[in-house]
Each structure stands twice: as structure tokens, then as C-alpha cells.
Amino acid sequence: MGAIKSDECQCAACRSLAMATTMPWFGMDIGGTLCKLVYFEPKDITPDEAELEVETLRNIRRYLTKNSAYGKDGHRDTHLQMDDVVVRGRRGSFHFIRFPTSAMGKFLELAKDKGMATLVSSVCATGGGAYKFEKNFREVLNLSLHKFDELDSLLYGLQYVEMNNPTECYYWKHPTREDKCEKVNFDFSQPYPFLLVNIGSGVSILAVYGPGVYKRISGTSLGGGTFLGLCCLLTGCNSFEEAIELASKGDNTSVDKLVRDIYGGDYDRFDLPGDLVASSFGNMNSKDKRQLVSREDLARATLVTITNNIGSITRMCALNEKIEKVVFVGNFLRVNPIAMKLLAYALDYWSKKALKALFLEHEGYFGAVGCLLQLHCSGSS
Ligand SMILES: Nc1ncnc2c1ncn2[C@@H]1O[C@H](COP(=O)(O)OP(=O)(O)OP(=O)(O)O)[C@@H](O)[C@H]1O
Numbered sequence: 267m268g269a270i271k272s273d274e275c276q277c278a279a280c281r282s283l284a285m286a287t288t289m290p291w292f293g294m295d296i297g298g299t300l301c302k303l304v305y306f307e308p309k310d311i312t313p314d315e316a317e318l319e320v321e322t323l324r325n326i327r328r329y330l331t332k333n334s335a336y337g338k339d340g341h342r343d344t345h346l347q348m349d350d351v352v353v354r355g356r357r358g359s360f361h362f363i364r365f366p367t368s369a370m371g372k373f374l375e376l377a378k379d380k381g382m383a384t385l386v387s388s389v390c391a392t393g394g395g396a397y398k399f400e401k402n403f404r405e406v407l408n409l410s411l412h413k414f415d416e417l418d419s420l421l422y423g424l425q426y427v428e429m430n431n432p433t434e435c436y437y438w439k440h441p442t443r444e445d446k447c448e449k450v451n452f453d454f455s456q457p458y459p460f461l462l463v464n465i466g467s468g469v470s471i472l473a474v475y476g477p478g479v480y481k482r483i484s485g486t487s488l489g490g491g492t493f494l495g496l497c498c499l500l501t502g503c504n505s506f507e508e509a510i511e512l513a514s515k516g517d518n519t520s521v522d523k524l525v526r527d528i529y530g531g532d533y534d535r536f537d538l539p540g541d542l543v544a545s546s547f548g549n550m551n552s553k554d555k556r557q558l559v560s561r562e563d564l565a566r567a568t569l570v571t572i573t574n575n576i577g578s579i580t581r582m583c584a585l586n587e588k589i590e591k592v593v594f595v596g597n598f599l600r601v602n603p604i605a606m607k608l609l610a611y612a613l614d615y616w617s618k619k620a621l622k623a624l625f626l627e628h629e630g631y632f633g634a635v636g637c638l639l640q641l642h643c644s645g646s647s
């Protein structure tokens with residue numbers, strides 16, 4: 267992808283400008299469900315800098331990079347770590363950390379204990395929480411927030427990560443064949459135009475025409491938050507991981523009403539096969555059928571319902587915009603190959619192979635990366 271150079275200038279002027287931008291460098295994307303934190307760890311610290319580095323900064327660096335869990339709620343996705351990246355002339359690593367947005371209070375207290383407030387006076391933030399929690403950052407940490415738009419940041423981060431990681435973009439080959447299905451690397455160097463479908467708590471659909479040139483063409487409130495919320499209600503599960511685990515062992519076909527439940531077979535005239543879902547959850551009006559379904563089946567049916575609905579809206583958007591490449595991102599896709607394969611299959615099937623479903627390894631972190639990269643840009647408020 268164009269626009270963002272992976273090897274930014276390392277000249278003395280750029281380096282000193284970078285050093286003047288007080289470390290630590292963070293980008294935060296505070297969403298409706300999850301808060302994503304990207305931390306840039308400089309790996310090119312000179313002996314002079316090391317001597318000048320304040321102890322609090324060194325301690326924060328060690329705390330973040332030596333642990334992969336922070337308290338009960340914080341996790342570092344170590345498998346996503348990006349090494350040897352260059353930001354504002356400094357070489358280092360990106361670390362990817364997430365915690366539930368509901369734990370923001372605890373996060374602020376932890377950051378206070380670690381002495382964050384003594385190091386910097388502002389932090390880059392995006393997502394709705396950058397607005398919602400601005401007052402809390404000021405009151406607890408005495409920090410102001412450099413706020414950036416979440417969709418600008420998403421695209422900016424996506425461009426940068428894609429350019430710096432040759433294996434970022436992939437698609438699913440043979441998504442319905444358990445024995446043959448595989449992830450295949452996709453060359454995304456000529457990306458435009460593409461549709462970007464961000465599946466977070468809710469879903470935003472963007473049509474992207476060039477670097478930073480895009481419009482938000484659609485959205486739906488039936489997103490990852492809906493899947494998790496309904497799953498908790500229907501199965502009594504308590505986490506996303508548990509919901510996915512249940513869904514992976516379930517079968518939606520007794521919960522949903524299929525075309526064959528209505529026609530006794532295929533609806534040939536309009537090419538609707540008997541095993542197609544005609545009505546999601548359509549069998550659950552029957553008391554007898556309700557007694558036959560398991561928690562696993564209900565979780566699977568919820569996942570299939572939400573995913574197929576997103577696939578269907580996406581297909582209509584792609585058709586309207588005459589765009590063939592569709593990139594799916596957002597944490598709904600985390601540890602969720604079932605949804606990815608369903609989306610891949612649905613786009614393939616309903617578009618008669620005209621559309622291509624693409625996925626990215628750093629699925630939910632682009633907003634936070636984009637936000638970190640925009641530090642000292644004029645776009646903040
Ligand atoms: N550990 C987790 N805890 C909660 N939800 C998770 C987890 N892992 C994945 N998810 C899924 O990811 C979704 C949140 O995705 P994401 O972080 O991209 O969105 P968000 O920024 O919180 O939401 P929005 O952009 O709509 O404000 C959840 O609704 C859920 O479906």
C-alpha cells in the first residue's frame with residue numbers, strides 16, 4: 267500500500283525530533299467493549315540516552331515488555347508483536363495489549379501507580395472512549411488526551427501494519443472443506459478500491475478509494491457486541507472465549523429453520539438449496555424443538571446469525587460501490603475462524619466468486635497503531 271514509508275528517515279534531525287517527543291509512546295483505541303493499547307518499545311537506545319533515561323520510564327518499559335498479563339484483565343498478544351519497526355526515526359518494537367473497557371477505572375489506577383503522570387502530559391487516544399473517559403484521564407492521571415478519529419486511525423494503522431508485515435493479509439482457501447481449508451497469504455500491494463468491514467461491538471463499513479480517501483457507507487448495530495450479549499443471555503457463558511468454544515462444538519441446523527424444513531428439499535426455481543438457513547432461530551418457537559437444543563447449538567446459531575447478516579450487508583455494499591475486494595477486521599474475528607470461514611464462503615457463494623474476503627493478522631489493533639503514528643499530527647483535537 268502507498269503513502270506510509272516503512273523505513274522512515276533516521277537522520278540526526280528526525281532522531282532528535284523523535285526524542286523531543288517524550289516517551290513512552292502509546293496509542294490507545296478505547297472501544298465499546300475492548301480497549302486496545304499499542305506500546306512502542308525503542309530498541310536503539312544509545313548509552314547516553316540510557317544514562318539519561320529516568321527510572322520510572324525504564325520501569326514502565328520493563329513492566330510492559332517482560333509480562334504478558336497485567337492484573338486480572340490485561341493481556342499482551344505476544345504472537346502479534348512487531349519487531350524492527352521505525353517510527354519517527356526510532357527503531358523498535360510494537361507491543362499489543364488489550365483489556366475490557368469496563369476495567370478502565372483499574373487501568374487508570376495502575377497507570378497512576380506506575381508513575382505515568384510524571385512522564386508525559388498527554389496520551390494519544392481514539393475510539394468513543396477517548397471522549398467518554400477524557401475527564402477520568404484528567405482527574406486520575408492529570409493527563410490530557412490527543413484525540414484522533416477512530417476511522418481515520420483505523421485506516422492509517424492498517425496501511426502502516428500492512429506495509430511492515432509481508433504476511434499481514436490472507437484469505438481462506440476452501441473455507442467449507444475441513445480437510446482442505448487453509449490460510450493463504452494475499453498480496454495487498456495494490457489495494458484500491460476496497461471495502462473495509464470493521465466488526466467491533468457494532469459494525470462500520472467503509473469504501474476506501476486511496477490513502478486516506480474513504481467514506482463510511484454503512485453500518486449495523488448487529489455486531490460482535492450482539493453476538494456476545496445474546497450468547498451470554500442464551501447459554502449463560504461469561505466470556506467471548508467461552509462463547510466461541512461453545513459455538514465450535516455446536517450445530518445451528520436444529521435451532522435455525524432451513525429451506526428443507528419448509529420445502530422438504532431445495533427451492534430449485536431460485537437456486538436455494540435445502541440446507542440453506544431460511545429463518546435464523548426459526549425453529550425455536552416450538553417447545554419440543556427448544557428442548558432438543560444444547561447451549562453449544564444456541565451459541566453456534568448466534569454466531570452464524572450475526573456473521574451471515576454482516577456478510578449479507580457487506581455483499582450489498584460491495585455491489586452498490588462496485589468494489590470486489592473486501593477486508594474484514596475487528597476483534598469479533600479474534601480466535602474466530604468459524605466466522606472468518608463463514609464470511610469467506612458467504613461472499614464467494616452469493617457473489618458467484620466475484621468478491622474476495624480478505625483478513626488481517628492484527629485484526630483489532632489498527633486503530634491504536636494509527637493513533638500512535640499520528641502523534642504530533644494536526645488531526646488531533
Ligand atoms: N476478550 C474479549 N472480550 C470481549 N469481547 C471480545 C474479546 N475478544 C474478542 N471479542 C469480540 O470483539 C468485539 C469487540 O471488538 P473491537 O475491540 O474491535 O470493538 P470495540 O472497539 O470494542 O467496539 P466499537 O468499535 O464498536 O466501539 C466484542 O464485541 C466481541 O465480539
Ligand SMILES: CC(C)(CO)[C@@H](O)C(=O)NCCC(=O)O
Pocket residue numbers: 297298394416466467468469470484485486487
Ligand atoms: C458507533 C461505532 C462507530 C463505534 O465504534 C460502531 O459501534 C458502529 O459502527 N456501530 C454501528 C452503528 C450503525 O448502525 O451504523
